[in-house]
Amino acid sequence: MSDSAAAGGGDRPHGMKTAPTTYAGALRDAMDQALQADPGVVLYGIGADGASGIFGTTKGLAERHGGHRVFDVPIAEQALTGLAGGAANAGLRPVLVHQRLDFMLYGVDMLVNWLSMWRFISGGQAKLPLTIRAIVGKGWGQGPQHSKSLHAWFAHVPGLQVVMPATPADAKGLLLASIFSDDPTLVIEGRQLYSMTEEVPVEPYRLRLGKAAVRRAGDDVTLVAIGAMVPEALAAAERLAEAGIAAEVVDLRCLAPLDLDTVIASVRHTGRLVVADPGWQRFGAAAEIVAAVAEALGPELKARPVRVTWPQSHSPTSAHLEGAFYPGAAEIEAAARIAVGRKDG
Template sequence: MSTLTEAPVESAVRELTYAEAIREALAIAMEADERVFLFGEDVGVYGGAFGVSGDLVHRFGTERVIDTPISELGIAGAAVGAAITGMKPVLEIQFSDFVTLAMEQIVNQAAKIRFMFGGKAKVPMVVRLPGGSGTGAAAQHSQSLEAWFAHVPGLKVIQPSSPHDAKGMLLSAIDDPNPVLIFEHKLLYKTKGHVPEGDYRVPIGKAAVRREGRDLTIVGSSIMAVRAAAAAEKLAEEGIDAEVIDLRSLRPIDFDTIAASVRKTHRLMVVYEGVKTMGIGAEISAMIAESDVFDFLDAPIVRLGGAEVPLPYNPVLEKAAVPQEDDILTAARRLARGDA
């Protein structure tokens, strides 16, 4: 595979959905490297629970697009075993919530093998995890658990927000010699965006400034980066100039980009879907508080996170449990203007 860090310039803008972009990345990787294979529950003829694998089984066969039994612990371990013996497995955990059944293999084995073995093994595996709320799937099918894994040295954790990044970051993840968890928000699967043809990479560990602004910084990843960007356009109409940072990667985290932004705007809001306490917001706030950037703050940092509750089924309650665009708007106005 050739490695391009930025997308090639194209004359015509081609649009794909987020799901199609992931499928295209998988196809490119499988085409280029026969060590790459996809496996998981119903990824074969069913095409994946969210249609992400689609027709890949017809293109690459059942030896490389492998339906597995409903055995999350077993398949996570199988990914580890294949990875340490020369393969490049891409595992789909049907709903990210089910990763709770696979924690042992991901946290105790995949994350630690290289270190425990004194650097003499590599674990080049990718785990794809459809997550997030908004589909009425209730408490066991809607969580945002990415922060759990961002707490584990040895893992990389990414959360692309656009079809462009989903493809480019997945290709980077497949090429990475470490275990990479990619959290894909279920509500993003059908969103469309420009996706270049062919192979290109979006680096892991690098945030993107989606909108430049002077009044405050809003940091978020995945669907929260999308909501923050939409909110920022509305804020602009009100005369509030928000800078939006799409974090993209939680481990490693690109603190430099956040720091540079806060030095400029002096106000920070962190938006994330996971439960508010002990989460991404706490980490970013603490990083600011521990650094010289703290002196640049003109207002307390705002964390806008998920409510302290299992995700409810009722759609009104479900929306109320995670930050929506309106919540971002309200919080941003307060932060920018110092409203009570």
């Protein structure tokens, strides 16, 4: 398996055969290749072996690898999380899939009070190679019980890795890296990204966890984006370019480990910062990034940082209200214009 941390500095590998693949398809390919590579990899979740295969991300894998390795489970999130910890402690590499991140909250006691601490309480001797995929819903009336984006909660806890792929190629490379990591890892996926298509390497490869990617270079303002906000930030950068504003777009990829070096280097270059975070503002990931940049650069900043986040409210069920709830490219563009002192449209 190619490891681009060695070959390409943490970015996607070069010189590999590619094929157009959706985000959902890339997740499925990563799971398929992990199951092929290591007999210790097992995959389970509600509907994991069903005909639809959790929005297509596990489709056909039970038939290909057997029901003893890819299987359905009862609705018992706390027990399923404990099962992952026990399996990992016994030498397997389990992958648990939650169709909605909201449902994973029933397993938080096990995740936070046990799994995150396992390496610490063992004096660094124990490994716990487990991966939990959690999907954040959006659209078609998801409402507040199916659309929580709580990445900042989990990034706050020492001992947990938190991964948020924004592209199909990253979805594959980061999921494979997560599965073959020796620490408990959450891979948080925006459901609205599943239909995104791009060229993805066919062979298995891993992207370095904790290495951000500069998706677009620019001199005027840095747009740091997380997960599903990355394509919105890139769209905003296109609009800004038409107005003569060069925005640099940094895709964090991971919240834990967090690549502050890349963020700070970019903001040192542009002098301005906008953070686009698919979550609530207060005590959120955007707040942490702004604080870290302010501590590092202080008076070097040319303008106050700006955050683009969800309103401090639960997401509505109404499609009309939902359209007004979620910020996107327009809000990021407006924030960047404030940062550079160009509020005119």
